[in-house]
Structures are given as structure tokens and as C-alpha cells.
Amino acid sequence: MAEVILNSVIKSFGTKRALDDVSMTVPDGSFVVLLGPTGAGKTTTLRLIAGLEAADQGEIRIGGKLVDGMTPAERNVAMVFQQYSLYPHLTVRENLAFPLKSPLLRTPAAEIVSKVNAVAEMLRISHKLDNKATALSGGEMQRVSIGRALVRNPQIYLMDEPLSSLDAKLRSDLRIELKNIQANSGATLLYVTHDQIEAMTMATHIGVLHEGRLVQFGSPRDVYERPVSLHAAQRLGQPRINVLPASLFPAAPRSAVSMGLRPEHIRQGAGEESFVNRVERLGDQTRLHLLFRGHPIVTVTDPHTALSEGDIVRIEPVDPLYFDADGMRCA
Template sequence: MAEVRLEDVSKRFGATTAVEGLSLTVADGEFVVLLGPTGAGKTTTLRLVAGLEQADQGRILIGGEDVTRADPASRDVTFVFQQYSLYPHMTVYDNLAFPLRSPARRQSEAAIRARVEAVASMLRISSKLGNKATRLSGGEMQRVAIGRALVREPRVYLMDEPLSSLDAKLRSEMRLELKRIKKELGATILYVTHDQVEAMTMADRIGVMREGRLIQIGSPHAIYTDPDDIYVATRLGQPSINLVPAGLIPDAGAPAGAVTLGLRTEHLRITAKPNGGACGTVAWIEHLGDQNHLHVEIGGRRLTVLADPDTDLAVGDTVGVEAVGALYFGADGSRIRGARG
């Protein structure tokens, strides 16, 4: 495996800047996830590393080697796309073996068989090797697509939202599979997603992108608990962070200049009767089995708070809401770090 380093990399398509001044290092054996909405520049970043696009500015290094102008084949990276891109007329075995039969990396059939069988075992699809790709479930096809990348043993794995077309149960299973594979192989992985759950559960570090720029990078815990601005704060958290004007809920810890409070569900305490906090009304309750989401209206604003599944609160009840923690933001959306935030 190898380190990947981008130094002040930019890419434009006509008048549109897809990536701007991006500097990022993915350490050898690290799993880094780029998180952001459509149009943030995530996929373009992957394509720049793969050599499918050429940077207009900056340098890209893999394993310390400058590959900025190198062709894709010489970079020794592999790309897992959002769509499976399997050969429908081939068996699972032949789909997995295909990269090892290319003229550039051709191996003996004995070596190919050993590698394919090892990867199939790792991905738990050994029983499917004789099946045509068209006879697989969605989860099995995704495993084959990932396996086709794994057989190559490249220096770097690039993955572009490979789980987005799977249902929730399969996504959960594949997240665990990818994490296990990364641990077993010690792989260097640069992964792109707009799904915060994928980012939080798989990444060693998360890089939050917006409009082609890397806004903040850090561990999942750091990005969640210590965001640099409102944009980063809203990328993680389910339900999403509550953003309310300072003063809506009494909070003696707000620093000077704070105009917006970011209140995650764990920052709020709800009581059946107002007692020194803000007074609100339960507008809606979402029953989620192990917990309830209460939507509470306070001063024309609606906040989402957590409640026990056996709560006896009902729509229309008056409740007290108290801030027991908060993140503070200035008028420009940047973070103001105070005694409690």
C-alpha cells in the first residue's frame, strides 16, 4: 500500500471550478472518507487521483512518486464505481479474474485461480463463482465489483459511493465487510460518499467538502463534536443539529459574538413541566422503537429532541427545554469556541 498526497490541486471544467486548492494526505493504510453533497468535488478528486482527469494546478503523489501527469495504468490504483459495471455475459469467476488477465498484469492461470478464490472467500461469495453476473442479488453484485478491485492488490483503493444503490440492510452489512477487509489487508482507501452513517462508521478520518474545497478534516468524533462552522456541523448527526438564534433557550455559557446556537439532541434536556428553561409545545412525535424523536415548537422554531420510548408525552403537551451543552456560531457561520462550546 502507499501514501496518497494532493498538494494545492485544482480542476476546472470551463467556467466551473470542481476542485480548488485541495491539499490532502491519506496515510499508508488509512481509510479516509470524503463527505459532502452532490457537486462538492468528491468524485472529481477521486478521478484526479486515478488519472481519469488531469489537474490544472498542483501535484499528486502516490507512494512519494509524482504521478500528476502519469497515465492511469501506471498509477497502480483501482477504482470501485457507484454502479457495479460487471460483465453480464461472464461468470463471477471470470469477472474477478479479468483484471489479472490484462496484458499489463497478466498472470498464470494457477496464480489467478489462487487469488480469485482467496478474494471470493474473503467476500463470502465462493459459492457464486460459477454464476453469471446476471444471476446475482444486488449485494452479491456489489461484492463482486469490490472483489474485482481487491484481486489486483493495488497501492490505493478509490471508491465512489459503492453502496449507494443497495437497500439499508445490505448497506449496513457491506459497511462491516469493507471495514473488515480494510483491517485484514491494511489497505489505503480513499472513499467518497454523501451518507454520514457510512462516513462515521468506516472512516479513520473524514474530510468534509463544499464547492470543491476541503473545509475540515479529522476523526469522526472530532468532526462531530468540534466542527469549525455551521456547514460542517450539519454534515453529521441524526437527527440533524438544531440551529436556533441565541437567546431562544436560556444559556449562560454563550460567548460574546455568538448569534446561533447549535444544539444536538444530547445538548437538550426535556422535562414534562417548564422549570427555568424555555417553554415549548410538542408538535409531533416520531416513534422509532428504541427511542422517540420529539419535535418541539419554541418561539416559532421547531427543535428535535430525544425521548425514552416509554414517554407519556403527547402532541400538544407543554414541556420545558433546557440547554445542557451547545456549539456557538458567529454571524458568518464560523465557530466561536466558548467555555461550553
């Protein structure tokens, strides 16, 4: 496994700047998640590291070695795509073994058998090894696709939204499995998603991308609790952070234009009156949809609250985040 460094990387497609002066270090043995909406530059970053695209400017190093100009095979990376990318005429066993039969790897036959069996057991598809890929469910096909990467021992695993096409239950199961695999193997893994739950539950580091720029890089807790900008603050949190005029409550810094209030950072029972628009009972928590001075606010409360639509509740902010006119965090 290896550290990956991007230094002032720029990539354009025609007049569209896909990556704009991106510098980032993926530490050896880390699970880094690139988070952002469609078009933020996440997949482009993976493709540049993999060697599927060439940067216009800047440099990329893997394991301390400058890889600009090297082919994907020479970079020794393993990539998992959103789509399954399996050979339909081959069995699961043959699909898993295929990367190991590359002339570059020259893997002995006994080692191929051992690695295929180990990965199949890890991903709980041992009973499917002799099935054709076309006979698998979507979740099983994605497990095989991930397994094709795991049988190798690359410098870094690159995964481009590998769980996005799966149902919620399977996504949740595979999130846990991937995190356990990465933690137990010490692999370096760079993972792309627009799903904040995947980012928060799996990552050791999160890189927030916005319109081709890396706006923040840090631990999930750092990005959540200390966002550098309004955009970074809005990428994490469920329900999403409430964005309100800074003047709505007292004590805002002079440079503040907007206030960010996490749902859990709203104290109830004190402060000013707010109208309850809707009550969402989710079992483990209850969400209150409030209207405060004409502004909608979402907060969380006791699962067994007696509050209902039309009630009045007093609220006050706790540890609000403030942002200036450019959306940058106020000191």
C-alpha cells in the first residue's frame, strides 16, 4: 500500500474546468472519501490517479514515485466502477481470478485458488463461485466486482460509487464489510460518493469537492463540527444544517451574513417562540419542522415528545456556525 499525493492538479475538458488546482494527500493505510455532488470532480480525480486521464498541470505521486506518463498497469492500482464490469460468460470464480492471470502479475495457480477462495469467503459469495455472472443478483454482482479488486495487492484501491445502485439494506451491509476489510488489511482506499452517510460511517478522512476545487480535507468529525465554508457544512448532516439569516438571533459576529444551525444544536424550552409545522416520528428520534419568524427550521427532539402540529415551542441556538457574504466561516 502507498501514500498518494496530488500537487496543484488541473484538468479541463474543453472549456469546462473539472479540477482546479487540487492538492491532497491520501495517507498510507487510510480510507479517504471524496464527497460532493455530480460534476464536483470526484470521478475525474480517480481517473487521473488511475492513469485513465492525464492532468493538464500538476503532478501525482503514488508511493513517492511520480506517475505522470505511466500506464494504468504500471501504476498498480485497482479500480471498482459504479457499474459491475463483469465478464458475463465467465463464472464468479473465473471473474475473480481474471486479474491475477495478467502477464504482469504472473500469479502462481495455487496462489490464485487461495486468493479467490479467501476473497469469496470474505464477501460471502463462496456458494456462488461456479455460477455464471448473469445468474447473480445485483448485490452479488457488485460483490464480485469488488472482489476482483480485492484479490490483487495494489498500491491503492479506487472505488467510484460502487454501492449507489444497490438497495438500502445491501448498501448498509456492504458499507460495514468494506470498512472492516480496509481496517483489517491496512489497505489505502480512495472512495467516491455523493452519499454523506457512506462518508461519515466509512472514512478516516473526507475531501469535500465543489466545482472542481477541494474546499476541505479532514476527519469526518472535523468537517462536521468545524466546516470551513457553508458548502462544506451543507455536505454533512442528516437532517441538513439549517441556514438562516445571521440577524435572526442575537450575538452574531459583525461580518456574518448567514448562520448555520445543526438540528441537534437547537435548545428547546427556552428562548423565543416558534410554531410547530409538522412532527416526524422516526422511532429512534422525532424531527420537528418549525416556522420561526417566517423561516423553516428542522430540529430533533425526544422520540416520545407530546408536541404536535400547531403547538408553540421555545427555541434558542447552541454553538451556531456563522458565515460571511462569500460563504466562508467567520472566526
